[in-house]
Amino acid sequence: MKIGILGGGQLGRMLIQEALKYDDEFYTLDPASDAPCHNISYFTQGNFNDYETVLNFGKDKDVVTIEIEHVNAEALAELENQGVKVVPNSQIIKTIQQKILQKKFYQKHEIPSPEFEVMDGSSDEIKMSLPFVQKMNTGGYDGKGVQVIRTNEDMKNLWLQDSVLEKLVDIDKELSIIVAKNENGETKAFPVTEMVADPKLNLLDFNVCPVDDLSEDVENQINVIASKFLSAVDSPGLFAIELFLDKEGKVWVNETAPRLHNSGHQSQEGNANSQFEQMYRVVKNFPLADTDAIVYSGMLNLVGAEGHAGKVIYEGMDEVLKMPETYVHLYGKTETKPGRKMGHINVLADSREELMEKLVKVKEMVRVIAE
Amino acid sequence: MKIGILGGGQLGRMLIQEALKYDDEFYTLDPASDAPCHNISYFTQGNFNDYETVLNFGKDKDVVTIEIEHVNAEALAELENQGVKVVPNSQIIKTIQQKILQKKFYQKHEIPSPEFEVMDGSSDEIKMSLPFVQKMNTGGYDGKGVQVIRTNEDMKNLWLQDSVLEKLVDIDKELSIIVAKNENGETKAFPVTEMVADPKLNLLDFNVCPVDDLSEDVENQINVIASKFLSAVDSPGLFAIELFLDKEGKVWVNETAPRLHNSGHQSQEGNANSQFEQMYRVVKNFPLADTDAIVYSGMLNLVGAEGHAGKVIYEGMDEVLKMPETYVHLYGKTETKPGRKMGHINVLADSREELMEKLVKVKEMVRVIAE
Numbered sequence A, B: 001m002k003i004g005i006l007g008g009g010q011l012g013r014m015l016i017q018e019a020l021k022y023d024d025e026f027y028t029l030d031p032a033s034d035a036p037c038h039n040i041s042y043f044t045q046g047n048f049n050d051y052e053t054v055l056n057f058g059k060d061k062d063v064v065t066i067e068i069e070h071v072n073a074e075a076l077a078e079l080e081n082q083g084v085k086v087v088p089n090s091q092i093i094k095t096i097q098q099k100i101l102q103k104k105f106y107q108k109h110e111i112p113s114p115e116f117e118v119m120d121g122s123s124d125e126i127k128m129s130l131p132f133v134q135k136m137n138t139g140g141y142d143g144k145g146v147q148v149i150r151t152n153e154d155m156k157n158l159w160l161q162d163s164v165l166e167k168l169v170d171i172d173k174e175l176s177i178i179v180a181k182n183e184n185g186e187t188k189a190f191p192v193t194e195m196v197a198d199p200k201l202n203l204l205d206f207n208v209c210p211v212d213d214l215s216e217d218v219e220n221q222i223n224v225i226a227s228k229f230l231s232a233v234d235s236p237g238l239f240a241i242e243l244f245l246d247k248e249g250k251v252w253v254n255e256t257a258p259r260l261h262n263s264g265h266q267s268q269e270g271n272a273n274s275q276f277e278q279m280y281r282v283v284k285n286f287p288l289a290d291t292d293a294i295v296y297s298g299m300l301n302l303v304g305a306e307g308h309a310g311k312v313i314y315e316g317m318d319e320v321l322k323m324p325e326t327y328v329h330l331y332g333k334t335e336t337k338p339g340r341k342m343g344h345i346n347v348l349a350d351s352r353e354e355l356m357e358k359l360v361k362v363k364e365m366v367r368v369i370a371e
Helices: A010-019 A051-058 A073-081 A090-097 A099-108 A216-232 A275-284 A317-321 A352-365 B010-019 B051-058 B073-081 B090-097 B099-108 B216-232 B275-284 B317-321 B352-365
Strands: A002-006 A025-030 A042-045 A063-066 A085-087 A116-120 A132-136 A146-149 A162-167 A171-181 A187-189 A193-198 A203-209 A237-246 A251-257 A296-303 A310-315 A326-330 A341-349 A367-370 B002-006 B025-030 B042-045 B063-066 B085-087 B116-120 B132-136 B146-149 B162-167 B171-181 B187-189 B193-198 B203-209 B237-246 B251-257 B296-303 B310-315 B326-330 B341-349 B367-370
Touching: A002 A010, A002 A051, A010 A025, A010 A275, A025 A051, A051 A073, A063 A275, A073 A085, A073 A090, A090 A099, A090 A251, A099 A116, A099 A162, A099 A251, A171 A216, A171 A275, A203 A352, A216 A237, A216 A251, A237 A275, A296 A352, A310 A341, A317 A326, A317 A352, A341 A352, B002 B010, B002 B051, B010 B025, B010 B275, B025 B051, B051 B073, B063 B275, B073 B085, B073 B090, B090 B099, B090 B251, B099 B116, B099 B162, B099 B251, B171 B216, B171 B275, B203 B352, B216 B237, B216 B251, B237 B275, B296 B352, B310 B341, B317 B326, B317 B352, B341 B352
Parallel strands: A002 A025, A002 A063, A025 A042, A063 A085, B002 B025, B002 B063, B025 B042, B063 B085
Antiparallel strands: A116 A162, A132 A146, A132 A162, A171 A187, A171 A193, A171 A237, A193 A203, A203 A296, A237 A251, A296 A341, A310 A367, A326 A341, B116 B162, B132 B146, B132 B162, B171 B187, B171 B193, B171 B237, B193 B203, B203 B296, B237 B251, B296 B341, B310 B367, B326 B341
16 A cells, blocks of 8 residues: 655655565655655655645545644645545644634534633734733644743733633643544554753653553543544544643643654554554554553653764664663654754563653763764 | 665664664665665665675675675675674674585584585585485575485485585574673673474464573573684674574574564564674673563564465554554555565464463454455
8 A cells, every 4th residue: 555644754765664474555745855764665755735746746645644633724724625645644744733722612512722812913802811821723743832921921922813812720630642543533642751951960851661650540430531522533543642631630632743743652562553554544544553561661762962963873772772671762853952852761660669660761861963 | 974784685684773873874775676775764676695795785884784694795895894883793794695605614613503514516425314304505594404214315406606514403492592792792692492383283383481481401502502602703793693403402593683573573562682782782781781571572474375465464564563562563564465475463362371372362353465
C-alpha cells in the first residue's frame, strides 16, 4: 500500500521504522531536505501547508496521514472528495488545528475542559477573570502561541488576535492518554502517562508510565474522558489527550493532538506494542494492538544544550549504552541547536522509584552539544 | 557513519530497521533490484561475489559488513588493506565460507565438531564409514550443498567435488547460540535457542528460547563452546553457532554463520535487545547490549506455500493480528514462490507449553499464497 505522510520529522521516522515489519511503501512530504524521513522513504521536499503541494503529493496515495497537525486541511478535504483515504480525516484535523473549534468540540460533547471564552481580536469585552491562559486560535506549537496572563500588568502583552482565553488550572499532575480508533470502530487506549517534574533538579521532561498513584475516582474520570472522546470523534486516528489533574482531584482536558505524541515514546519498549505500531494499524484499518504495560517505563528527551549549535555530539553516550534496560532513540538530525529535540532515551524498571533514579542518572550522563 | 552492507535481504532490512534508532547512513549491495533493503537505504544493484563490484561499493564506506556470507572475501581483504573497516573481517568470512577451513578451525581450537575427512574430488580413498554427511566445500546455503550418504547405494550420488565428509550425529535436539564480540574484545551471548520439530504436525521451523530442559552438563558444554569460539575468532562480529545435542548428551558444532541468523529472530521481542541491535553495536564498536530473555519467545517462518507463485497474500493474517503478544515481521517481498522466506512471526508466552500452543495455533491460521 502507498502511504503518504505529511511531515517528515521524527514521528514519521519512528512510524516508518516500526512499519518496516510490514510490506508498505512510505512517502513523506517535508520542507527540509534533510528531514529525518528523507532517506528512509520516497521523499518529496515541499510545504505541507500549501494547498497544491498537498494535493499533488496525496492524489496517487492509498492513504494519507499526518505526523504534524499544521497542514493544509482544505487540501486533505479535497483529497477525500477525490477518493483518497485520509487518516485522521480532514474534519477532525481542522477542529483540532483551531483552538476555538477544539474547545467547542469539548463543550458540545461534555468533555471536561477548562472554562473558556473566545477573543476575536479585541480585548474590550473580556469577561474571564485573572489569571487566565491565552492560546492563539491557530499556529500554536511546542509551547509557542500560549501565554499566561496573571495580572493587569500582563494584560498589556495580550495578543490582539483570534484566541481562546482559558481559566488557569491549579495543576497537581500533567497526564496524557493515547487512544486509537480504527475505521471499523474498534478502540483502544494506552495506559496513562505522567509528565513528571523533578523539583530538586528542575527537570520537566520525564514521561513515566504507568501512573500507579491515581485514585480510583481520577482513573474513572480519565476513562470517561477517553471514552467520550472516542465516541465523539468521527474519524479513525490515534490521538494524544493531554490532561491536567488539578489539586481538587478533578481531571481537565488541556488539549488533544491528532497524531503520534512525545508522551507515548516510552511505549517503544515499555508496552506490548508501541504507539507507532498502533498508528500503523489505524492507518491500515488492522485490528488494534494490545497496549499492556509490561514494566515501568520512562522517557527523557535529548534536547540541544544552550550555547551549542552545529554538528551534533552526544557527550556521555557510551556510558548510557552500557546501562541495561536503556534504549537510545536518535532522530537522524545532524545539526543541533539550543532546545532542538534530537532524540530520546527510554528506560525500563521494576518500580517507579527505580525508574526515577535511572532517569535522573541518565539525564546527568548525557549532553547534546556541538562539535 | 557510512555503513555498507553486502546483501540487501531481510537480515539487512531488519538490521537497518533497528539501527534507525541511531544516526547512520546505510548503503546496501544486492543483485535484485527489488531486494528488501532497496527502498530503505542507499541501494546499489550489483553482484556481491564480484571483486570489482565489492571493491567499488566498499571503498568510500567507514565500515563494510555482510548479511550473507557468500561474498567476495578477496575484495574485502583488499578493502582492509585500503583502510576500510570490515566486520567481521575477511579472514573469518573466508574460513567460514569454506567448509574445509571451517572444520579445520574447529579442530585447531578444540571446538567439538563431528569427526570428518576432506574429500578432494575423488571417492577412491574415503575412510569414513557409513552413514555420513557430505557438505560441499563452498556454495552450500539453506540446506543446499548438503546430503546424507547412508548406504553403498547412496555412494553413487556422491558429489565428486571438494567437500567435507562428516560423521552423522544421532540428533536429540538442534540448538543455536548467538554470540557477539566487539573490536574492544567485549563479548556477549544470547540465551540458547532450540529449533523445534513438532512430530505430530511434522513442523520443523519453530524457534523456542530460552531452552529450559537442558542439563547442567549440556549447558556447560555449550558455554565452553561459545567461549572457545569467541577466544579463537580473531575478529569483531556476531556469529550464530548451530549445535547438535546428540542422544548421549554430547554437544557438537554443526556449523557457524558469521552473521545475523534465522535462529535469533525471536530476540526482536523476546530479549532485552535483539540480535539486530547487537550486530549494530558490533559494527559501531559500541558497548554490547544486554541479551536477557524477558519471557519465553518463539518464532515461525512464513514460507511460500507449495503451488503458489506470484503476488503474495497472507491468508488469515487479520486473525493473527488480533492475537496478543504476537508480532508479524514481513520482509517487503512482493512475489511469493514455494519455499521462499517471506517473513516470520514472533510469539511471547509465560511458559514453554503456552508458547508451543500459540505457535501451533498461529501456524495453522496463516498461509502464504499468491493472488
